[in-house]
Amino acid sequence: MEVLQLLISGISLGCVYGLIALGFVLIYKATEMVNFAQGDIMMLGAFIAYTYMNVLGIPFLWGVPATIATMAVFGVLIERIALRRMIGEPPFAVLMITIGLGFIFRAAAGAIWGNEPKSIASPLTGGVLRVGELTVGYENIAVIAGTAILCAALYAFFRFTRLGIAMQATSQNQLAAFYVGIPVKRIFSIVWALSAAIAAVAGILVAPVSLIDPTIGFIGIKAFAAAIVGGFGSLPGAIVGGLIVGIAEQFAGLYGPAGSADVSAYVLLLLMLFVRPEGIFATIQRKKV
């Protein structure tokens, strides 16, 4: 039973990792940029949700879409102000700029909301579901369900809509996409908006489960591990990777030596890079010469 309990909390944690990883992979697939600030965007999403729901008193049902919309706009702003000028620059520069942005977000959050941990009250707080000997918090169920719905929506988006296909084209050859009339810059903005929105969802889902403060963005680094385990160019991989990391972390926390829950993600990451660097769902192959 203990195993099953661990499994469920691992899956729930893994979903959060997976959602953030999804945001990474989305941006990477579309622009081949790596966004180190994804975790911090999630953190901002959580704080915006806090502001809407706890400070301004907006009911939960309205607060959620409001947060998502705000963060989507924020994503577009980041793209316009900082990332757009990085089109054509080497990937390392882009990586560094997102690292820099992450620092700025953290400092700004600390300045605006302060550094003491806060919590968001959601209608699901405190409720638990009991199935036999299992106890599952409603919030955990919400995380899992929310992730599943989001994934299905994204899958449909990429598979069936013109915009989704245009995004894939842009990710493979920017110049060619320009030439066939795809509005590459607008696609970038949409990708960042989408990514920020997903991060916001992750933030909303995680906020009731744990307290929020400006440093929760560091979860993003573990989400990186998740993305790599799953395979960096693969959307389903991001979720699967997240689940694996989440479950591993919970088990390491209980059965491993002291403190190993923290490093478990990184050890898993290095293991994966040694054994199968392309990840579970590999998308990288040899450059054709």
Next chain:
Amino acid sequence: MNEAIFSAQHLNLSFGGVHAVRDVSFEVERGEVFSIIGPNGAGKTTVLNLISRLYDVEGHGRMRFDGSDITEISISEVARRRIARTFQNTELFEHETVLKNLLIGRHVHRRTGLLSELFFTRSVARQELAFRRAAEDVIDLLDLQSYRDQVIANLPYGVRKMVEVARALCIEPKLLLLDEPSSGLNPEETEDVEFWIEDINEQFGATIIMVEHDMNLVSRTSSRVMAMADGAVIAIGESADIQNHPDVQRAYLGD
């Protein structure tokens, strides 16, 4: 009849559903210029990629060069065995000068170790000057003097192709693989290509395997030609015979 410096037997390679190279076997004699022709998608570049070990041979195919089996050596070992190649889309070191690119090409001749390089000992200095002299010889051969200190990214396409060849020559290859040397060049530049192929073949004594579309260039430089289509060999022989070969014509022009 010269002995074969290179032989390939039963080369096979598939990419997913595409059987790019089917049971290709051929031999190349020491000192000859051997051309591979065929319509697009025939598998010509893939054969070159197999020889230079960018791809692994599937099944039981084998390749021998200069007396030893090279089917499973590593990519960097290829250059050490003195097989050099150029690429269809030039793969140069874009941020460096032409001279730097050529000096990098001398890598297989390096005799100094890390520690002596850290202190830049006299033997390192001597090696550097020797490398420079060798690079200058190649620059002379291909008339690249005026481009010596220019960064690759600023050079026109025709010059880049020359630098690719120059860099390959710095290895002092026994076998040179050229991938469409005349593609993208105007008729004047193509004539130059003909001249330096002859020069390389005679002065450097290098055997050349060349993938090419320009039939004129092929007939004027090559001793033997291999025609491919759909991954398989259609015919191997003297260039005139091949050009008049019914199967070859069918492959190019259709039925």
Next chain:
Amino acid sequence: MRFIFKTGYRQDIDIFKHDGQRFWYGLLVIAALVAPLFLDTFYLGELALVGIYAIAGIGLMLLVGYTGLVSLGHAAFLAIGGYAHAILMTSGLPFPISLILASALCAFIGAIVGLPAMRMTGIYLAIATLAFAFIVEHTIAHLEPLTGGFRGMPVPRPTLLGFDMGATIPFYYICLLLLTTSVVGALNLLRGPTGRAMISIRDSEISAQSIGINLARTKSVAFAISAGFTGLAGGLFAHNLGYLSPDAFTILTSIQLLLMVVVGGLGSLHGVIFGAIFIVLLPQGLAILRDWLPPSVGQLPGLEPGLFGLILVLFLIYEPLGIYGRWRKIRDFFETFPLYRKATHKRQRSYLRTERVR
């Protein structure tokens, strides 16, 4: 534009391109040597710190700027170097031997870390180094008997032939000496085959292999050299701190090192020196700024990293060539006056052409 008239191949392999360079650098060395006569101990201490960061920066620059391998966790080597040196000195080894051994240990570990680098490209490697850094930090914190864990450990003072070198002036000279040696060593590497092999990996891996460069070996060597330099800096850093604890070597430290390399100017050793000066000046500038700003903003704990981030972003957008790049532009402006053209330094854009082939 200065025209250098070349009369022999020797000139091209020399470190100095012309006598003017010899003159100015000579002057710089003399200035550095007599600095203690004019400068206050506080400034000498800061200069020593610049030297230490610069040595670490040389290590990082060789890896990132020249070989093109991004390391987000280089503070790990700083930590390993620092702790190894402190532990070896505590167990009785003399200062120079301990320093060299600590540096060699780092080089060895760097080589091992570099081995799997063969199979990883760009971003994967960056994240692997990040993971490595976390694991090292974690290990140091939990190896209590050896490292003192979270409580930390004191660092013995450096002594040479019985003389205490820990005072500001002798320590400054040690740092200066080691910095000069490191710079010359790096320059030597860069003008030889190893340096060229590293550059070729940055520009085109497939080409490099086709030329006969062994990717795995060269990447491993690049990591080893980089780690060695950084480990050396780590040992000196330990003396500078006086007391080692795991939170002196966090991810923020790694990012600071990268900041130094990026802001200074990627791809040149000058950039390292400029970058080192920059990150040592930054906290001072911040302190001054703090007095200026309203207390609500000035007293924020997250202000320093936030400012780092801002500077990083601004430089990457507006001055990607870094401080050294700006210096070159200004110098060229005066050298070619009034014929200076902005387009001389214009960056070539390279549009994305994915290397992922699915």
